[in-house]
Amino acid sequence: MVEAGAALVTRGLAKRYGKRIALDGLDLRVPAGTVYGFLGPNGAGKTTTMRILTGLIRPDAGTVELLGRPFGRGDRRVLFDVGALIEAPSFYPFLSGRENLRALAAAGAPVPKGRVDEVLTLVNLRDRASDRVSGYSMGMRQRLGIAAALLNDPKLLLLDEPANGLDPAGIVGMRDTLRALAAQGRTVLVSSHILSEVEHLADVVGIVAHGRLVREGAIDALLAVDGEVRIRVAPGEVMIAGPVLERVVGAGTVRLDDTPARDWLIARCDPSRAAELNRALAEAGVFASRIEAGATLEALFLEVTGTGPDVHGGTL
Amino acid sequence: MRLVRSNLQRLIRRPATLVTYLLLIGLILLIYLAIVVAAQQAVDPQSALASRLILTFPDAWFLTLSMVVGLGGLLAVTYGASIAGSEWAWGTLKASIARGERRAWYALMGIAGAVIMAWAGTLLAYTVGIGAALVGANVIKATSDTLLDPANAGQLVVLLGRAGLAIAMDVAVGFTVATIARSQLAGIGAGIGLYLGEGIIGVFVPGIIRWAPFAAVSAMMSGADGALGEAAVTSTGRLDPGTATLVVAVWLVVACGLAALWTERAEISG
Numbered sequence: 386m387v388e389a390g391a392a393l394v395t396r397g398l399a400k401r402y403g404k405r406i407a408l409d410g411l412d413l414r415v416p417a418g419t420v421y422g423f424l425g426p427n428g429a430g431k432t433t434t435m436r437i438l439t440g441l442i443r444p445d446a447g448t449v450e451l452l453g454r455p456f457g458r459g460d461r462r463v464l465f466d467v468g469a470l471i472e473a474p475s476f477y478p479f480l481s482g483r484e485n486l487r488a489l490a491a492a493g494a495p496v497p498k499g500r501v502d503e504v505l506t507l508v509n510l511r512d513r514a515s516d517r518v519s520g521y522s523m524g525m526r527q528r529l530g531i532a533a534a535l536l537n538d539p540k541l542l543l544l545d546e547p548a549n550g551l552d553p554a555g556i557v558g559m560r561d562t563l564r565a566l567a568a569q570g571r572t573v574l575v576s577s578h579i580l581s582e583v584e585h586l587a588d589v590v591g592i593v594a595h596g597r598l599v600r601e602g603a604i605d606a607l608l609a610v611d612g613e614v615r616i617r618v619a620p621g622e623v624m625i626a627g628p629v630l631e632r633v634v635g636a637g638t639v640r641l642d643d644t645p646a647r648d649w650l651i652a653r654c655d656p657s658r659a660a661e662l663n664r665a666l667a668e669a670g671v672f673a674s675r676i677e678a679g680a681t682l683e684a685l686f687l688e689v690t691g692t693g694p695d696v697h698g699g700t701l
Numbered sequence: 702m703r704l705v706r707s708n709l710q711r712l713i714r715r716p717a718t719l720v721t722y723l724l725l726i727g728l729i730l731l732i733y734l735a736i737v738v739a740a741q742q743a744v745d746p747q748s749a750l751a752s753r754l755i756l757t758f759p760d761a762w763f764l765t766l767s768m769v770v771g772l773g774g775l776l777a778v779t780y781g782a783s784i785a786g787s788e789w790a791w792g793t794l795k796a797s798i799a800r801g802e803r804r805a806w807y808a809l810m811g812i813a814g815a816v817i818m819a820w821a822g823t824l825l826a827y828t829v830g831i832g833a834a835l836v837g838a839n840v841i842k843a844t845s846d847t848l849l850d851p852a853n854a855g856q857l858v859v860l861l862g863r864a865g866l867a868i869a870m871d872v873a874v875g876f877t878v879a880t881i882a883r884s885q886l887a888g889i890g891a892g893i894g895l896y897l898g899e900g901i902i903g904v905f906v907p908g909i910i911r912w913a914p915f916a917a918v919s920a921m922m923s924g925a926d927g928a929l930g931e932a933a934v935t936s937t938g939r940l941d942p943g944t945a946t947l948v949v950a951v952w953l954v955v956a957c958g959l960a961a962l963w964t965e966r967a968e969i970s971g
Binding site: 467 | 801
């Protein structure tokens with residue numbers, strides 16, 4: 386069944402390489418017109434997913450829908466509306482950037498005349514378009530790769546680590562371009578390890594680990610649910626403050642930080658509830674010496690993928 | 702057609718094309734230089750006569766073609782392998798498939814582009830070879846009165862057609878080996894190994910090897926005589942030219958089919 390409002394849907398996607406499970410029933414739903422951050426530690430299955438989405442490999446099980454159409458063996462025409470940059474950009478080193486894009490334009494979806502120069506301008510590579518790709522820096526190759534992905538004016542853009550090798554100006558330029566594309570109603574799926582970049586760029590994120598989706602949703606919503614408030618109290622008041630905080634945010638949601646002083650209490654809740662917690666402590670006669678509220682995608686990523694250092698102290 | 706056109710535009714710029722052309726032309730020129738020197742300096746009258754015959758028209762038309770197809774065949778195998786292998790190595794096949802290109806079609810058009818470039822190189826080398834033969838004939842003062850002998854024109858046209866088929870098959874075999882190996886170097890190595898190995902194995906099991914691609918090319922180019930329906934195997938143990946032509950055509954189709962099938966079914970990663 387085709388899902389409305391979604392540019393990309395996978396259901397129960399599974400892929401195995403010998404004994405190694407790359408994907409273990411991956412369910413993704415990428416809303417149309419959004420920038421979707423596709424996150425996961427190394428080996429989580431991101432690139433395998435990208436390869437399946439572009440028809441390079443076939444899943445062992447599961448289904449894929451691209452732009453509201455089922456995508457499987459023999460449905461290559463769906464890819465005419467998809468642009469992709471998977472792993473490292475691929476070019477003929479002896480041809481110029483422009484010639485490479487022209488060569489690529491000869492395959493797959495027809496590309497209107499003038500489009501090659503249009504995308505070269507878009508990625509700020511017009512001045513070097515006549516130079517051989519073998520002389521390009523990594524960042525220039527990456528920009529050319531993004532230009533190649535944009536060649537057929539895609540409705541869905543799949544980018545694997547697009548910020549690789551880009552300088553800060555290039556990253557900002559790429560971010561602006563992708564945001565502009567999303568504003569036009571196009572959908573962008575970005576796989577990246579630069580979490581701060583994804584936090585700036587994406588509307589929605591999906592986090593995969595061990596071939597499964599472990600968290601998916603709008604960044605603001607996820608960070609609200611998975612946010613935390615850190616409160617520092619006098620060491621002698623920790624045992625009083627803990628139960629007070631739990632009464633406000635719920636049992637089992639407050640833990641003690643594992644710093645040597647053990648005077649930070651961490652309440653897992655919407656960061657906007659910091660004032661409420663502070664008031665509760667004050668009413669109980671405990672005064673916080675410091676309060677920090679908020680959450681980062683990085684903290685969420687490390688927590689849900691289990692790839693971060695073990696920072697958990699004892700739960701109160 | 703845009704894929705073939707794009708392939709040709711790309712292959713013209715590709716260093717491997719220039720290197721292959723120069724290698725073939727250089728080898729042909731070297732061979733003719735050696736023949737001229739041998740014709741002039743040979744003390745043995747038999748050797749001198751043999752060298753003079755190579756430079757004497759109309760036979761020079763056929764001997765040059767035979768040389769170009771022999772040397773060009775080996776280079777065509779490596780050329781086909783280098784083109785297919787680089788598609789995997791550089792990831793350009795991946796990029797095209799991800800754009801929705803038909804896999805099998807992409808492979809077949811890749812072969813077509815390489816074959817056209819190989820034909821152009823072979824024709825160029827043949828022209829240079831004929832030029833070298835003419836210069837050589839002039840140097841050793843051999844007659845070139847029979848340069849344009851209408852009686853041989855028909856046979857030459859047939860052999861030129863067969864040379865085209867042979868080169869196409871060589872390119873396709875190299876392309877297919879590299880497609881299966883997914884590697885430029887492995888493809889070139891395996892292609893050369895196959896080419897040379899066939900000759901070596903042929904010493905021990907000639908009955909089987911005569912059906913192999915390169916032995917069939919050799920038999921096909923041995924003359925324009927022989928047609929389908931005649932005895933398939935000549936008294937020398939090689940296939941008759943007509944049967945050999947059919948065998949080479951079958952190898953071409955098999956190689957193209959395998960390359961297409963392999964590309965169609967491959968899991969493309971990296």
